[in-house]
Amino acid sequence: MKYGYLGPEGTFTEAALEQLLAQRGESGTAERYAAISVPDALGRLQRGELDGVVVPIENSLEGGVPATLDALTRHGELQIVAETLVTVAFVCAVRPGTALEDVRAFGTHPHAEAQVRSFLRRRLPAAEYIPTASTAAAAKALSEGTADYQAAIGPALAAERFGLDIAEADIGDNADAVTRFILVQRPGSLPERTGADKTTIVAGLRSDRSGALLELLEQFATRGITMSRLESRPTGNGLGLYQFSIDLLGHVEEERVAEALAGAYRICRELRFLGSYPSADGKITPVESLTTDTAFQAARCWLDGILEHGRRD
């Protein structure tokens, strides 16, 4: 099996891939591939060059990852089959022998720079910021001696991978920051239902109906379904035209989820199913008695009796 991830090496995404491989018992056997972008990774997956791809989907500080949300929506025929959470712990890495006092400039990705501001004010108040294409790119250039800066900010994995020293660890403003990654595969069988599942969809509303979002949410609420994420994404066709990227707690094989999705499909301009897969936190989703599979099946059975014979209590 060959797995791709959003590279370069040494990023949090690679850490996520390793977690997922360990869970699946494939750490020893899997081949890894660092893709240069999410579309690149997904394209290779679709063409059969890769068997799975790991990409970030949501960050507890920054929100949804637009590149992933948009690429998954545009790419048909790919489904999410697993998710995992990685704690976002930043370090300040330097070449062996460099002290923090020697740092006149530092490199990192703008998102990372935004998350270590209090460390910068406290320890590198005079250092210049040099943006890089990724946190790993910053570490790599520093390691190879091609950088205009003396420190790289990123994950510990990047420092380790490129032979840098850690001048200071745990420098993030928010110690609890966490990023959620997903494993994407070509369609096939759905992951088995565990009771602790998520379903991800993208819903484009009909622009010509007001209250359309309300109607969509009612499809979930009337079946007792909780949303764990709702993100608006522009359709690209004009200001104010949005589609919504949504995670629901439940599996499409549950009656309540299946009926809600069919209802949503009916009222939306476009509805894309991106996958049903086990929740990383493993928490069983409580289902109230009125929305169990049994309750839905009893109702259908009652209705079938009427359709066949008319009233017969």
Add this chain to the structure above:
Amino acid sequence: MKYGYLGPEGTFTEAALEQLLAQRGESGTAERYAAISVPDALGRLQRGELDGVVVPIENSLEGGVPATLDALTRHGELQIVAETLVTVAFVCAVRPGTALEDVRAFGTHPHAEAQVRSFLRRRLPAAEYIPTASTAAAAKALSEGTADYQAAIGPALAAERFGLDIAEADIGDNADAVTRFILVQRPGSLPERTGADKTTIVAGLRSDRSGALLELLEQFATRGITMSRLESRPTGNGLGLYQFSIDLLGHVEEERVAEALAGAYRICRELRFLGSYPSADGKITPVESLTTDTAFQAARCWLDGILEHGRRD
């Protein structure tokens, strides 16, 4: 075929039966039976002594007819298969030779008395009111000479049937008053779908959930279904415990109606289906594009594809 109706002869219910028989081309062949009460009529129908029963269900002045609504709910296994409307036109009937000036007392059913008040004030201001068990019973007793009154108020059909003269016609306070009657039969095949149909149900809400009526109505609203009648009826188990008698525009064989009924069944303590049948007014129910059978079937088809193979746009 033997049809029962809420007797005695000469009531508006008999007029309704004649209308329904004419529509069905059975005027010449059908046997008629005047039952003494709604439960009597329905009991005979259930035991196979009758093939159909006509009873009043709703009056434009008085609202729902409780005896019918309750009897139909309690009697299982009977279904409504047709409806018809009868204009409620009252006459003041007398024995041949009697003048209005000679009338010192009049007999009629209390509901009828309530609908001819302005005629009474104007033409019989001094006459005493003698309540009778039905408008036809008043006419019959007057005709047979056993009555303590000189005039009977009721339908023209009663005067005609019992050989009375009409002293004054069209004496109702409200010239547009109309009563709706239904034809009930034992279960069998459902009446065919015409596009102008009604479905009648009785819904008992779960008392332990606030907002339960709102949830029930949402089951209809989210599928674009209009209610043409909503009546609350006490359950008999205490003040404030109600069930609802409801007419919906649509036929249970329509996808939108079927799914709404299954949803209602799931969230209600008790849901009884009483029938799907052609509307008396014959007005085609408009169905918006998002709730046609085609829209529901497309959604189910989309869902089935996912359940079989995972995502596949």
Add this chain to the structure above:
Amino acid sequence: MKYGYLGPEGTFTEAALEQLLAQRGESGTAERYAAISVPDALGRLQRGELDGVVVPIENSLEGGVPATLDALTRHGELQIVAETLVTVAFVCAVRPGTALEDVRAFGTHPHAEAQVRSFLRRRLPAAEYIPTASTAAAAKALSEGTADYQAAIGPALAAERFGLDIAEADIGDNADAVTRFILVQRPGSLPERTGADKTTIVAGLRSDRSGALLELLEQFATRGITMSRLESRPTGNGLGLYQFSIDLLGHVEEERVAEALAGAYRICRELRFLGSYPSADGKITPVESLTTDTAFQAARCWLDGILEHGRRD
């Protein structure tokens, strides 16, 4: 003070009046007047001939009392100021010396007859039923020797008032049957807020908007207000045109109730307020923290700050 009630003497309504007078400490001083109908009683109240009127509004077996609901709606400028509950216990009354075996016919009001069916089957299977205008009228005629029957069915109060013996007590089919009565007065100050209050309204929906009932109920649900009664009443202008008679748990002086009523007024074709008054059961209505007066006032205060100065957190 002079109080009217729906007569004649000896009915459950008179019993309700006595309960209400006892609660108000006016049993010894009040003058009583037995009106011949609900409109008669309300008319006298409005003209100042009476200071209060007691009428039945709801029965646990039969549902709302149409005559009262309609009369209160049509009569403007009268408000409900109190309610009380009376247990509906029927007796079979006879002239002293008569035994049940001697009863060949019995008189009572049709509503009462419908509630003692099992007693009739068991003890008077062969007796003829003679309808009367009220249960008290049956007792009176029996007592005065003008009746064609040997037994009168009605409340114990009627037997007592007209000097009849009770051949058998507690003969109702449903031992828990209860009727709710209201005390109506001319407008003036509202009854004081007790925390255990009801508010009664009549709402006429705009016929030209589908989902109108749903919108009305949402006005209550979004403010956490519970309905304890919802009755549909025909408007008299055609089949399917209804208005709704509603009891809400709460007092119009509560912010949540006031805002809900103003919202309902805005979206209804017609909204009539019939009164806010203490609940007979005295149960305090629980109010969740988001809908307390404090919560509404804090929101208004926040809004006023914005309207005065623009944003100022």
Add this chain to the structure above:
Amino acid sequence: MKYGYLGPEGTFTEAALEQLLAQRGESGTAERYAAISVPDALGRLQRGELDGVVVPIENSLEGGVPATLDALTRHGELQIVAETLVTVAFVCAVRPGTALEDVRAFGTHPHAEAQVRSFLRRRLPAAEYIPTASTAAAAKALSEGTADYQAAIGPALAAERFGLDIAEADIGDNADAVTRFILVQRPGSLPERTGADKTTIVAGLRSDRSGALLELLEQFATRGITMSRLESRPTGNGLGLYQFSIDLLGHVEEERVAEALAGAYRICRELRFLGSYPSADGKITPVESLTTDTAFQAARCWLDGILEHGRRD
């Protein structure tokens, strides 16, 4: 008056500032200040060093601008008083004398790079991408001769400002791309109501209530208010904890908007009002008759009569 904007000079934000100044007739008199970040600009505004600040809030391709949304939420006491739209037209700028064939590398901001992909594939397929802190920074460095690249991609204004030639104009993938900018000021009086207004809020839901977003949207829907933008933003306190940045069509001085905001304030954990201001498109918001100021005032007037005197139709 001194206005700040998200610098450096030559960005789309400067173009937006010029548009706004022209509309306000202050082009000739206003002092301009290029801030280094959104928080820097807002901080200076709050301290009184600036009188207004222009920042981007929403892009038709990328969606909301997180930095602005978050900064405005965190910064109390600042309000949006105007908005303007700028068409996002990219050019490829070079030093005079350079031809496209000479370009081996190009600099620009990552967001801009993402929007000119088809141009890059077509005309610069082999060129290396050098990320810069802003599109203007790319132009400036190129102009000053300190850049490692031969072309800068950005707005025409940047090319003009830094004396570069335009090698190719209109190179964006999406010719209709537009960015929306807002003018922020310290609180004071609200901008006048024009009938074509927007109101911006940030709502933090109570995490302990399911269906909370549905309830929030109902506050708007029941008053006939349309949302023109809904963005979820993480609260920073964990995955799945969101607040919503919302634009409503309407002005807080309208009764329907004021009541909806007060209702939202009551049910939300936190609600921040960021301003009511004229829509850039000038389209009058249609208000249906049930939600006009007149309708709200009539309802309040009716209610006040009840609170003062009890029922009085």
